[in-house]
Amino acid sequence: GDSVTQMEGPVTLSEEAFLTINCTYTATGYPSLFWYVQYPGEGLQLLLKATKADDKGSNKGFEATYRKETTSFHLEKGSVQVSDSAVYFCALSSTSSGSARQLTFGSGTQLTVLP
């Protein structure tokens, strides 16, 4: 079945540091890929998405590129802020699935940014 593997956290960075959170996936067909973010005390919200190979999703300074050859969708940000402290989830939706509306989530990576 489909699966998503994220780098284990927690990750602690100083403000203005560079961020990478690794995400790799296993899926049949041609999945769409997502990053969701969960701020403290809140539900998940979509951060960015990519629907096909070589697509780059971006939002709020975060970027991720859909790499089919390495089955990866790593999240990056050039300069993190304290307000980026949250849990980040990588997810995929596989169009080959009979229940294509489902998402498969990674385990989440806790990011803490220190001032």
Add this chain to the structure above:
Amino acid sequence: DVKVTQSSRYLVKRTGEKVFLECVQDMDHENMFWYRQDPGLGLRLIYFSYDVKMKEKGDIPEGYSVSREKKERFSLILESASTNQTSMYLCASTPSTIGIAKNIQYFGAGTRLSVL
């Protein structure tokens, strides 16, 4: 703005109690989902519904049931709560349109359930 509302943020129940978790969305979405979130395990799908009175099991349905009598409301039921059901429960919804839009899930703030 999209809104998914879960009726309780925190809930404490006793072992053996019947527990209802309610979720309401105001976006006229066809699809609704219940997940549980546990540290190190991410989100795991319990049940989902693609239409009124329709439901499908997710990855971990054991010990849970659901009800969808109206399009906007999706209820998760723990028939006899157990301590291993202590968790954060998240509800989500998506529209039933073609393309990428149906895969973007909108989440509620979650219900943290403790079963003692």
